[in-house]
Amino acid sequence: MNKPQVTIIVSQRERFSYTRESLESIYQHTPVTFSLVYVDGGSPRHIQRYLKEQAQEKRFQLIRTEQYLSPNQARNLGLQQVNSEYLVFIDNDVIVSPGWLDSLLECAEETKATVVCPLTCIGQPLGETIHLAGGEAHIFVEPQEVGVKRRVYEKHYFVNRKVTDVRDQLHRQQCEFAEFHCMLVRSEIFQQIGLLDEGLLSTREHIDFCMTVAEAGGTFYCEPTAVVTYVPGLKFELSELAFFMLRWSDAWEIASLEHFSQKWDLTTKDKYFKKRYKRMGHRRYQAFLKPLLSSLTFGQNPLWLERIAVSLERKLNHYISDRYTRTQAVAKSVRPQTTAIINKPVRELVSTVNSLEGDK
Structure with a gap:
């Protein structure tokens, strides 16, 4: 069989109770061949059992830690297992729509973009309200009487707008950032920038990543024909x-x-x-x-x-x-405590992992 062109890395964002719905949507709406790495950081036992069963049935790689993980810690555990041209970061509370991955790959191939984000919607009904359709993020240098002042400029496109109201304005376009709800990335960029910054425990990690990629010469596009929906919600458990x-x-x-x-x-x-x-x-x-x-x-x-x-x-x-x-001991002891990886042949832990480790 040909090696998949893309590896999907699923990690927890802020909860565990939407695990089943999110994972099932990926397998239901992704006809293109892919590898999947699921990083499970300390989920409750019933979720742990479900993921173990699904990993055995669908033969994806499952990484389990008994402690909670910050988002970038979880993504880095998945990232170090990638041996494909592209990877997708996606949170465990996201529902994908039919053809989402095909559209992201097509955009990356045609534009040579380093990062491609989909049209990310929010809430129920799925695909109706926009959360993000690309945006701008960079450092603005403001001259002062003595020296300069550095400011962050950040702008999100079409936030909270109804898709039906702005559909004629939604088209593929170059932008400056994506969010980790869902993004497609060329794997080779990590050989330049190293792993994600784990000093960012809960916020600004997407801005940091995108500005780092931009500094390395990477480019960003938003592809609105790829649609995913981030579904917030909290179960009182x-x-x-x-x-x-x-x-x-x-x-x-x-x-x-x-x-x-x-x-x-x-x-x-x-x-x-x-x-x-x-x-x-x-x-x-x-x-x-x-x-x-x-x-x-x-x-x-x-x-x-x-x-x-x-x-x-x-x-x-x-x-x-x-x-x-x-x-x-959050930052220093997570990786050594990681449990065994399920359904991962040793032969696949090869050049990409070595190069990533070498750049750390």
């Missing part, structure tokens, strides 16, 4: 909530923002960063705390109770992230 709260913890977000600013010589006093510090914890509030309070107060959500709940939740969040850091 302990294992799901624990991972979600760590994934969007204050500690991980602050560490990520500080790392990003230092790496790109930016100041956290800039409004780009101030906005993110001001909104610290908003994901936890919107997805977990607000629905919980609404159910307990029959939709009343009195302000005094909200203030108490926010304060208590923040203390709990700090406890969760502190405990994880103490017990897992």
Whole structure:
């Protein structure tokens, strides 16, 4: 059999409860031959059993760790197993549509792009509301009386617009960034830039990756004939909530923002960063705390109770992230603790892995 042209790397974004729906959509709507690597970072036992069964049945590679992983840690575990011309990063809460991968590959072949992103929609009904159709991201250098000031410029195209309202404006176009919800990447770029930056635990990792690729001479396109849908949602189960709260913890977000600013010589006093510090914890509030309070107060959500709940939740969040850091030694001990890889012949761990390791 011919070696697949593309390897799909699936990793968790912020939850586990949409695993089945997302994985089934990939196998249902992807007729082109592909390899698949699934990185399972600490999912609950019923999800672990499901993935093990699916890996044996569909003969994809499953990497399991018993601890939670940050997104870039998970992607790097998958990335080191790639031995194909292209790879796709895709989150485990994304539903793909028919022909999605064919369209991404066609765009990459015709434009010679380094990275191609699909039209990424959000929520139910699938494919109706746009989350991202490409965008712009770069460092803007602003002259000062003494020296210069470096700012991040970031713009998303068609956010929250209905596809039907802007369909005539959606066409293949060059852009400056993609998001890790789903993106196709030429594997060879990692021989230039190395692995993804694991200092970015929860945020800015897509901007960092795309600016790094651009610095290396890479190009980006958005291909709107490829459509995927990111489906947010949180199941009120302990294992799901624990991972979600760590994934969007204050500690991980602050560490990520500080790392990003230092790496790109930016100041956290800039409004780009101030906005993110001001909104610290908003994901936890919107997805977990607000629905919980609404159910307990029959939709009343009195302000005094909200203030108490926010304060208590923040203390709990700090406890969760502190405990994880103490017990897992996040950045240094993840890879050695990875369990055996399922259904992966040793012969495939060859030149690409060696070259990636050599560039670290």
